[in-house]
Amino acid sequence: MSGPAGAVDAPFEPGRHAGKVALVSGAARGQGREIALRLAREGADIAVFDLCAAPETSQYPGATREELDETVRLVEAEGRRCVADVVDARDHAAVSGFVDDVVERTGRLDMVCANAGLVTWVPFLELTPAQWSEVMDINVTGVFNTVQPALRHMVERRSGSIVITSSCNAVEPGLSIGHYTTSKHAVLGLTKNLALEFGPSNIRVNTVMPSTVNTVMGHNSTNLKWIFGRDDATEEEYLAATRQWHVLRNQPALPPPAIADVVSWLCGSDARYITGAAIPVDAGHLVLPGFNHEPLFD
Structure with a gap:
């Protein structure tokens, strides 16, 4: 998939993930689908799940079961196996059951991409407890629910790579997204702590921090x-x-494959010495000087 003028797509490495199994959450469309496809094109079998509905406080359409089925079709068209189900990242028991089923059916779990997320735009004084909770539940607790059961299997094998989707808002604020910014700061902290705790088990944990990406979410x-x-x-x-x-x-706005390129690299042997890292995928956004949106002169 080509990007805008001047962009150069990263070449695929067909054998990079040969013989491995990858789990991707929020994979019915957009960034999650592209991550699943990239890993499949490079040799991995894939497991995907998605809510396939709009969360209650969402301000944009949710993914659908048909879109999840299309992800499965595209992965299988690459000649790879794909295990899929409709699962809510907020449901610890459901996610754990799915992870266990994937391992039972495939025999292993090598890579996890905790990608499911939600953003809403609400000024802080208008933010409701429900809006706060839903973003935190999906973006933070959903990551916990995804990586904890996966880590139980990875620890047994003393091997694995986890990539958590964060955001440039993990290190900078944004107007009317205080709850989202808080959730992404939390994800960054969780990444570093997991990297520390599970490094001795030869498990690497990193995060990507995208800028604005051209998906339904943005x-x-x-x-x-x-x-x-x-x-x-x-x-x-x-x-x-x-x-x-x-x-x-x-x-x-970045094409979704731009994020998948970096996730695949982080999961591969070329990044085998990288853990606890937060990688901006932002076309230089974070080096831009800031400015005051609403300066006051009185």
């Missing part, structure tokens, strides 16, 4: 209203506006 009517003050902006307007997030020339 490109939807609510976010368009936040950016433009209206929700009917065109695709061209959205891409033009998101160039302001990035340093690299002519780079709008």
